[in-house]
Amino acid sequence: VPVAFLVMLLIQFLLIIIDRALYLRRNVRGKFFFHFFQVICVHVWLFFVLPAITHITFRDNVAAQFWYLFKCISFGYSSTQVRLGYPKRIAGNFLMKKFNYVNQILYRIYLLIPFLLELRTIMDWIFTDTALGLSSWLQLQDIYSDVYLLKCARWAEQVKTSLN
The missing domain is CATH 1.10.287 (Helix Hairpins)
Known part of the structure; x- marks a missing residue:
């Protein structure tokens, strides 16, 4: 397993846990800063760090492009959540x-x-x-x-x- 993939997977898992904690605490301000931090880090990782580690440009890395597509969709939903706020009542699964x-x-x-x-x-x-x-x-x-x-x-x- 490539080290870069393992690092991305572990970081993604940690980000999911942090996002869930912010959601359960209904911390919109924390979600805003977390969202901003994530957007910056994803772009730095994909366009600078990952190409330096793998020696493959983003344009040639199909897996990174798919991951970026899904992250952009996630960022869209996340920004809507920041804009509208969390629901008053969190209703289960x-x-x-x-x-x-x-x-x-x-x-x-x-x-x-x-x-x-x-x-x-x-x-x-x-x-x-x-x-x-x-x-x-x-x-x-x-x-x-x-x-x-x-x-x-x-x-x-x-x-x-x-x-x-």
Whole structure:
């Protein structure tokens, strides 16, 4: 694995954690500075540091171009979030908003990714004002997940009976 790729992956993971923490704390000013810092660093990395390390110009580096495209889309959404502010109420997992086959399958895939649910749950517990202990918070998340999957199963039963 190229060192530059590993560094980019670890930094991207850290940036996701910082962004989630700012979101849970609803810190728009922090998000603005974080966003500004990210835009500067991404451009310096892609146009100066990465070509110096790999000896491949940005124009010839297709992987870097795709990553840059996705980062620009992410920056667009992030700047909209800075402009409009965070919602007053942060409402859980977006996959759990609707009860249908697509959301259920995507949620089950999310559950299969090692440590992703646990990491998100622990981050939510750390950055949310709560009287619950960590074990109680984890139990609550587990119950919430089970209830969602049961509601999806009930929805599927209703669809099945309405088709018959």
